[in-house]
Amino acid sequence: MPRHTRDVSVRGSRDQAPSSNRRRKPEPWYSLSRKPMNIIHVENLIKKFGTITAVDNIQLNVESGQMFGFLGPNGAGKSTTIKILATLLRPTAGKAVVAGFDVLTNPNEVRRSIGLVFQDQSLDDRLTAQENLWFHAMLYDLPSSVFVERANDVLRLVDLLDRRHSLVRTFSGGMKRRLEIARGLLHHPKVLFLDEPTLGLDPQTRNAIWKHVKELREEKGTTIFMTTHYMEEAEHCDRIAVIDHGKIQAVDSPAMLKRMIGGDKIIVSGDEALADDIKKAYNVEVQKIGNDVHFQMAAGAEFVPRLVSDLAGRIKSIQVKEPSLEDVFLRLTGHSIRVQEGSSLDQLRQAAQLWRRR
Ligand SMILES: Nc1ncnc2c1ncn2[C@@H]1O[C@H](COP(=O)(O)OP(=O)(O)O)[C@@H](O)[C@H]1O
Ligand SMILES: [Mg+2]
Numbered sequence: 001m002p003r004h005t006r007d008v009s010v011r012g013s014r015d016q017a018p019s020s021n022r023r024r025k026p027e028p029w030y031s032l033s034r035k036p037m038n039i040i041h042v043e044n045l046i047k048k049f050g051t052i053t054a055v056d057n058i059q060l061n062v063e064s065g066q067m068f069g070f071l072g073p074n075g076a077g078k079s080t081t082i083k084i085l086a087t088l089l090r091p092t093a094g095k096a097v098v099a100g101f102d103v104l105t106n107p108n109e110v111r112r113s114i115g116l117v118f119q120d121q122s123l124d125d126r127l128t129a130q131e132n133l134w135f136h137a138m139l140y141d142l143p144s145s146v147f148v149e150r151a152n153d154v155l156r157l158v159d160l161l162d163r164r165h166s167l168v169r170t171f172s173g174g175m176k177r178r179l180e181i182a183r184g185l186l187h188h189p190k191v192l193f194l195d196e197p198t199l200g201l202d203p204q205t206r207n208a209i210w211k212h213v214k215e216l217r218e219e220k221g222t223t224i225f226m227t228t229h230y231m232e233e234a235e236h237c238d239r240i241a242v243i244d245h246g247k248i249q250a251v252d253s254p255a256m257l258k259r260m261i262g263g264d265k266i267i268v269s270g271d272e273a274l275a276d277d278i279k280k281a282y283n284v285e286v287q288k289i290g291n292d293v294h295f296q297m298a299a300g301a302e303f304v305p306r307l308v309s310d311l312a313g314r315i316k317s318i319q320v321k322e323p324s325l326e327d328v329f330l331r332l333t334g335h336s337i338r339v340q341e342g343s344s345l346d347q348l349r350q351a352a353q354l355w356r357r358r
Contacts, residue, residue, distance in 0.1 A: 045094035056246035069237035078227035115184030174205030264300025
């Protein structure tokens with residue numbers, strides 16, 4: 001049912017005399033018993049650049065209020081997908097609906113419903129933080145009567161309120177990124193798209209950006225759709241889509257994805273025959289890496305005493321590790337996210353971004 005019909009029915013039930021329709025009160029559209037709305041819906045989406053298939057027939061649903069992550073190496077198709085969802089690129093085929101609007105038939109409504117923070121820095125260095133926000137407010141027809149309050153609100157959220165009158169060229173890379181996030185929120189978007197929001201920033205600044213993004217999600221309920229190739233960052237998301245060569249390999253919460261690995265990673269070092277003996281004794285796949293033997297075992301910590309008593313005197317060291325998203329990526333794609341380098345064009349572009357953000 002279209003949203004406006006529901007609004008009318010709710011308003012109607014309030015305006016009428018309370019006794020007239022008490023028995024058949026319609027369920028309001030915001031009822032908690034409803035399933036959360038899919039604020040992003042993607043069906044059979046394809047994007048080709050000549051012979052390159054950058055986005056290869058992806059399906060996707062993102063629930064309202066979620067922090068959703070697109071995790072994949074350079075060149076996987078993350079930015080291309082985000083650009084299609086943000087109406088900046090037309091898909092070759094397929095359908096994408098954002099905040100209830102089709103990106104092809106209602107691009108203006110989609111644009112009004114979203115905020116964008118892209119990989120490439122887009123602030124005007126010669127203006128102050130507040131002037132940059134003002135420029136954005138004009139583009140979005142934000143009334144000047146609400147501007148100051150809104151600007152203060154978003155600047156406070158990213159901890160830049162006291163620097164609002166400073167020129168952007170005096171800002172560090174992290175401050176510029178935070179200002180871009182604030183700007184993306186100024187018109188109260190339903191969905192905020194963040195394409196590699198922490199690329200090229202130092203670990204401390206990256207943590208600060210995450211703290212702000214989480215706060216804004218909690219405070220405003222904004223749906224966050226972000227891309228990253230940093231495994232640790234994908235851990236912040238409610239759900240992750242693992243993408244490689246334009247194809248989605250899996251979509252789930254970080255915990256469920258790790259469960260797919262089927263146990264903890266155990267790393268043992270000892271004598272030469274250890275790998276074969278472990279393989280036979282516990283019927284597991286083993287990998288020899290240097291002097292270490294790697295294998296997976298459910299409830300690894302509880303398994304260690306048994307291993308020590310079975311192989312008394314032969315073990316030099318044991319490590320038990322919970323599976324990481326790196327392990328998940330390796331399992332899904334057969335290669336590590338780190339070793340795969342992007343195309344030389346991607347590398348050049350990233351190098352340029354790092355240079356600008358210093
Ligand atoms: N405008 C373009 N013209 C040609 N090829 C492109 C263009 N944009 C992206 N590509 C290619 O599409 C693939 C996906 O790129 P992209 O979506 O930027 O990946 P990611 O953001 O995951 O690093 C890459 O092979 C990239 O080189
Ligand atoms: Mg990208």
